[in-house]
Amino acid sequence: MALTFEHWNPETALRFKKFVPRKGIDGFLNIRIEDVEPGKLSASFEVTDDMITMIGNMHGGCLSAFCDHVLGVVLYPVMPEGSWAATTEFKINLLKPVSGGKCIAAAEVISMSKTTAVVRIDVTNQDRLVAAAQGTCLIMAPKP
Amino acid sequence: MALTFEHWNPETALRFKKFVPRKGIDGFLNIRIEDVEPGKLSASFEVTDDMITMIGNMHGGCLSAFCDHVLGVVLYPVMPEGSWAATTEFKINLLKPVSGGKCIAAAEVISMSKTTAVVRIDVTNQDRLVAAAQGTCLIMAPKP
Amino acid sequence: MALTFEHWNPETALRFKKFVPRKGIDGFLNIRIEDVEPGKLSASFEVTDDMITMIGNMHGGCLSAFCDHVLGVVLYPVMPEGSWAATTEFKINLLKPVSGGKCIAAAEVISMSKTTAVVRIDVTNQDRLVAAAQGTCLIMAPKP
Amino acid sequence: MALTFEHWNPETALRFKKFVPRKGIDGFLNIRIEDVEPGKLSASFEVTDDMITMIGNMHGGCLSAFCDHVLGVVLYPVMPEGSWAATTEFKINLLKPVSGGKCIAAAEVISMSKTTAVVRIDVTNQDRLVAAAQGTCLIMAPKP
Numbered sequence: 351m352a353l354t355f356e357h358w359n360p361e362t363a364l365r366f367k368k369f370v371p372r373k374g375i376d377g378f379l380n381i382r383i384e385d386v387e388p389g390k391l392s393a394s395f396e397v398t399d400d401m402i403t404m405i406g407n408m409h410g411g412c413l414s415a416f417c418d419h420v421l422g423v424v425l426y427p428v429m430p431e432g433s434w435a436a437t438t439e440f441k442i443n444l445l446k447p448v449s450g451g452k453c454i455a456a457a458e459v460i461s462m463s464k465t466t467a468v469v470r471i472d473v474t475n476q477d478r479l480v481a482a483a484q485g486t487c488l489i490m491a492p493k494p
Numbered sequence: 495m496a497l498t499f500e501h502w503n504p505e506t507a508l509r510f511k512k513f514v515p516r517k518g519i520d521g522f523l524n525i526r527i528e529d530v531e532p533g534k535l536s537a538s539f540e541v542t543d544d545m546i547t548m549i550g551n552m553h554g555g556c557l558s559a560f561c562d563h564v565l566g567v568v569l570y571p572v573m574p575e576g577s578w579a580a581t582t583e584f585k586i587n588l589l590k591p592v593s594g595g596k597c598i599a600a601a602e603v604i605s606m607s608k609t610t611a612v613v614r615i616d617v618t619n620q621d622r623l624v625a626a627a628q629g630t631c632l633i634m635a636p637k638p
Numbered sequence: 639m640a641l642t643f644e645h646w647n648p649e650t651a652l653r654f655k656k657f658v659p660r661k662g663i664d665g666f667l668n669i670r671i672e673d674v675e676p677g678k679l680s681a682s683f684e685v686t687d688d689m690i691t692m693i694g695n696m697h698g699g700c701l702s703a704f705c706d707h708v709l710g711v712v713l714y715p716v717m718p719e720g721s722w723a724a725t726t727e728f729k730i731n732l733l734k735p736v737s738g739g740k741c742i743a744a745a746e747v748i749s750m751s752k753t754t755a756v757v758r759i760d761v762t763n764q765d766r767l768v769a770a771a772q773g774t775c776l777i778m779a780p781k782p
Numbered sequence: 783m784a785l786t787f788e789h790w791n792p793e794t795a796l797r798f799k800k801f802v803p804r805k806g807i808d809g810f811l812n813i814r815i816e817d818v819e820p821g822k823l824s825a826s827f828e829v830t831d832d833m834i835t836m837i838g839n840m841h842g843g844c845l846s847a848f849c850d851h852v853l854g855v856v857l858y859p860v861m862p863e864g865s866w867a868a869t870t871e872f873k874i875n876l877l878k879p880v881s882g883g884k885c886i887a888a889a890e891v892i893s894m895s896k897t898t899a900v901v902r903i904d905v906t907n908q909d910r911l912v913a914a915a916q917g918t919c920l921i922m923a924p925k926p
Binding site: 386441443445446460461468470472479482486 | 809873875878892893900902903911914916918
């Protein structure tokens with residue numbers, strides 16, 4: 351059931367892999383894009399003390415924001431140049447507590463039209479599946 | 495269909511209303527708890543330049559993390575002292591772009607047992623509904 | 639935060655209220671539309687023995703199919719004549735077991751554009767909230 | 783990230799594969815269990831005229847009810863004898879219209895504890911992915 355994509359922009363993929371966020375919520379989490387292929391992407395961040403709550407676990411909002419971010423990013427290399435993607439909805443199951451180490455998201459586009467795409471994400475931490483997400487992005491064509 | 499709650503701790507509610515986050519993702523967003531009543535809570539944060547992406551809108555992950563946070567917080571004043579709540583799953587629809595001003599969440603517990611609760615959240619910004627969320631928290635009893 | 643709607647077709651609303659399904663999954667459930675106003679709708683079905691599983695409760699799929707149905711139906715009276723609506727995604731929390739009586743859905747459109755709408759649904763049974771759903775419909779304009 | 787399961791009951795799996803539903807929503811859909819292995823299951827139903835709406839496509843509620851059903855069924859062979867599973871929440875994306883042929887669900891348990899499990903489902907029809915679901919079941923231990 352592998353999808354084929356009309357567009358594939360390796361320069362966008364390469365730019366993402368080199369990108370170091372300096373601000374924003376992706377900067378707060380310090381998200382790095384690790385691998386990109388058509389319709390698939392892996393990204394990661396290191397859990398820092400600043401993300402740990404009083405209970406001793408990472409705030410779930412870090413994984414929610416991480417998935418929200420990755421949901422859109424996976425689409426850029428397979429959209430026509432100049433398009434943009436916005437997450438319109440997603441659902442996440444937070445499966446296990448996280449208290450340190452690295453969180454790695456594997457995102458996969460499972461359905462895509464000219465205007466919309468559905469993406470699934472698995473997040474692992476220390477070899478455990480810690481979150482699973484599924485959501486929709488709206489694709490906006492480049493302005494003529 | 496208003497719920498009644500076995501527990502209500504006004505000191506917890508008051509402590510939340512006075513709380514100023516200094517770190518963590520709630521610190522990044524600078525979330526403030528505004529009003530608390532049994533099973534209901536309003537919270538807010540001011541959109542800062544740091545939350546705006548290249549496209550000119552606030553990163554959706556800010557609203558995801560905000561809802562994830564509020565989903566748990568609304569439960570503390572209605573749980574037995576010493577319990578804790580963890581979001582296990584939620585779904586969010588991001589309805590409109592946000593580019594500034596204040597985001598206000600109104601959370602309501604719509605179902606609650608000793609071990610689990612379901613919460614709905616509306617987020618408004620400049621008098622528009624910008625996000626709607628629904629999710630489940632696990633309630634952990636205090637250790638004996 | 640009440641929405642206003644550009645279109646309102648009371649004839650469609652009246653036709654829905656008189657409709658008796660003879661086939662399909664709405665016929666299996668025997669869903670009736672009770673009240674319709676702009677952006678809001680209530681619908682119901684009676685739980686029959688045929689819907690009860692070996693465990694003695696109604697099959698959850700009855701509520702899922704009921705919500706999926708109502709999600710689209712609530713939009714027809716507020717869409718331009720000749721449009722159609724299709725549920726593209728939804729999330730449901732099944733809150734309490736149902737074993738008999740009447741299930742009543744209260745649906746409300748919480749966001750609507752020309753091409754998409756987000757709807758929330760509460761399902762009650764014997765004065766208890768038994769399910770809560772939230773989802774998106776795609777609106778297809780009438781063919782010219 | 784393959785899960786291992788403490789329990790595996792091949793007799794339950796075999797009974798499911800032989801089961802022909804005569805009533806209920808699984809009877810309406812005429813769902814058949816095709817393959818069962820620990821934590822995985824495939825099930826199917828044939829689209830009948832009775833499931834097609836006025837628009838000419840299958841009612842989305844058929845896929846919602848199908849996923850709701852399969853979500854629980856996949857757990858029985860990996861739960862202790864006498865336990866039961868109830869779907870407490872799920873989310874579904876309806877990806878493409880269905881107008882005939884066979885709908886095949888592939889379900890996989892992605893997380894499981896003694897009291898809860900998270901399951902993902904892909905539904906295909908005529909070699910296209912037509913729905914993707916993710917949800918949670920509550921596991922109730924057998925009564926002593």
